[in-house]
Amino acid sequence: MPNQSGTVYGLTILSPIMNDENASPSHDLQIRNYLATLPTGEESPFALAPGTHLARLVVMDDVIFVGAPAIEEHLQSKYLVFESNCDGDLDGYLTGLAAAAPQHLDAVWNHCVGYPGAANPKAFVDYMKGCQIETTFFFAAVNDKSVTETLCALQTQRAVADFIAGHQGIEPARLQAEFAEFVTRLESEPLPKPGSTGSPRAIKTGGRNE
Amino acid sequence: MSNINGKVYAMNAITPMKPWKTWVVRAILFALGHVNLLRQDVINLSFIEFARWVVVPRRGFPSLGGGQAKEDLKYDYLLFFSNFNGTWNQYIDAFSAVLSIGLNLVWRWSEKFPGPIPVTLFKEYIARVQFDTDYYFTAYPHATANDLKSAHIVQASLDSLVQRSHECTAEEFKSAYLNFVIQVQAHLGETGQAPIVF
Numbered sequence: 001m002p003n004q005s006g007t008v009y010g011l012t013i014l015s016p017i018m019n020d021e022n023a024s025p026s027h028d029l030q031i032r033n034y035l036a037t038l039p040t041g042e043e044s045p046f047a048l049a050p051g052t053h054l055a056r057l058v059v060m061d062d063v064i065f066v067g068a069p070a071i072e073e074h075l076q077s078k079y080l081v082f083e084s085n086c087d088g089d090l091d092g093y094l095t096g097l098a099a100a101a102p103q104h105l106d107a108v109w110n111h112c113v114g115y116p117g118a119a120n121p122k123a124f125v126d127y128m129k130g131c132q133i134e135t136t137f138f139f140a141a142v143n144d145k146s147v148t149e150t151l152c153a154l155q156t157q158r159a160v161a162d163f164i165a166g167h168q169g170i171e172p173a174r175l176q177a178e179f180a181e182f183v184t185r186l187e188s189e190p191l192p193k194p195g196s197t198g199s200p201r202a203i204k205t206g207g208r209n210e
Numbered sequence: 211m212s213n214i215n216g217k218v219y220a221m222n223a224i225t226p227m228k229p230w231k232t233w234v235v236r237a238i239l240f241a242l243g244h245v246n247l248l249r250q251d252v253i254n255l256s257f258i259e260f261a262r263w264v265v266v267p268r269r270g271f272p273s274l275g276g277g278q279a280k281e282d283l284k285y286d287y288l289l290f291f292s293n294f295n296g297t298w299n300q301y302i303d304a305f306s307a308v309l310s311i312g313l314n315l316v317w318r319w320s321e322k323f324p325g326p327i328p329v330t331l332f333k334e335y336i337a338r339v340q341f342d343t344d345y346y347f348t349a350y351p352h353a354t355a356n357d358l359k360s361a362h363i364v365q366a367s368l369d370s371l372v373q374r375s376h377e378c379t380a381e382e383f384k385s386a387y388l389n390f391v392i393q394v395q396a397h398l399g400e401t402g403q404a405p406i407v408f
Contacts, residue, residue: 002239002240002243008260010260010262012262012264012289012291014266014271014272015272016271016272016273016274016278019277019278019279031344032344035344035345036344036345038345040212040215040345040346040347040351041351044347046347046349047347047349052347052349053259053260053348053349053350054218054220054259054260054293054346054347054348054349055346055347056220056222056291056343056344056345056346056347057343057344057345058222058341058342058343058344058345059344060222060224060341061341063224063226063283063285063287064224064225064226064338064339064341066225066226066320066321066322066335066338066339067322067338070226070285070321070322071226071284071285073226073283073284073285075271075281075283076278076279076280076281076282077271077278077279077281079271079272081222081289083222083262083291085259085260085293113274113275113276113277113278114274114275114276114278130272130274131272131274133264133266133270133272134264135262135263135264136235136236136239136262136263136264136265137239137240137242137243137262137263138243138260138261138262139249139252139258139260139261139262140259140260141253141256141258141259141260141355141358141359142259142355142358142359142362145362147349149362149365150349150350150358150361150362151349151350152365153358153361153362153364153365154350154353154357154358154361154401156361156364156365156368157357157360157361157364157365157397157398157401158401160364160368160394160398161398161400164391164394164395164398172380172381172383172384173380175380175383175384175387176375176380176383176384176387179375179383179387180375183368183372183375194349194350195347195348195349195351196351197216197351197352197402198352198401198402
């Protein structure tokens with residue numbers, strides 16, 4: 001199925017935006033204004049809801065005229081494009097979104113035709129699926145790991161680098177004991193939140209290349 | 211507008227296609243999706259995290275009633291969305307240099323597509339059909355596609371060492387640990403803030 005690559009789902013949604021001449025500012029501009037203020041880090045609605053690797057929201061104003069001899073044509077509506085690369089099960093993902101950030105979803109999609117609101121998860125899921133376009137070809141560089149697994153692996157990678165740097169030339173019994181402590185400590189550490197950039201690391205100095 | 215979040219760039223492009231050509235594109239993308247060998251170049255271009263092509267037929271735009279005017283289009287449209295690391299110029303240059311055959315296969319059916327080589331006309335075309343992203347989220351702003359792959363390699367190697375460590379002597383552990391270091395040493399690159407890109 002082209003929407004899926006391994007366990008990752010490539011969701012593409014085109015929601016028609018209301019075209020109301022009396023709206024001021026216009027609905028598409030209201031969406032853009034809201035998106036401009038929406039957090040993109042740990043407080044993003046896509047970070048609060050489970051399962052989003054990467055997502056984007058784009059107001060598509062029109063199709064693009066590529067020049068003669070092609071025909072110039074225009075869309076009747078503007079569309080809100082929602083492109084998400086998320087974990088598996090689509091219904092579960094959309095329901096999770098509706099539960100985690102209904103106020104943000106409503107603030108954006110209330111400007112779209114036929115949007116039922118996120119308060120009713122079933123209607124929300126049905127609406128989103130009604131606006132879904134099947135992805136024709138989907139590529140994911142890592143297609144067999146969930147967001148949680150990837151956040152965990154990134155945390156591990158960083159911790160392992162520090163452990164190795166600090167444990168060179170140590171005698172075997174001590175190395176084994178400290179490795180066991182390291183693993184216990186690593187397992188008990190809370191996972192970084194999606195969208196977090198992590199704490200900055202001190203610059204290591206004194207290398208051969210300085 | 212925010213095409214960039216951390217180390218990832220979001221690219222959107224839309225190109226018109228005559229409806230009969232859509233079926234050719236669908237067949238090519240189907241083959242690309244099912245024959246691993248054809249995807250090898252994309253995999254080798256290891257700065258792409260996710261990418262997709264979406265064919266939207268001229269009568270396939272969502273129509274929900276409620277006063278929404280029906281679309282009346284002559285062309286089908288090919289949407290392209292990519293999430294990649296690095297700059298736009300690096301990406302398009304690499305596309306032109308490495309993926310020219312594959313790209314040509316998919317995009318040559320779009321109106322006025324000049325081909326991926328020479329790269330100057332290709333860039334001009336992409337710049338024309340591209341539109342900007344209003345909101346962009348990534349769960350891993352500090353990591354590149356290679357970082358993600360490497361992190362999973364480190365995690366798998368560590369899990370395997372942890373399993374072994376319970377049942378070996380200190381000397382045996384040291385040897386296993388050294389093997390582990392050799393396995394992961396190329397995958398410990400520093401993640402962190404994105405460099406400033408132009």
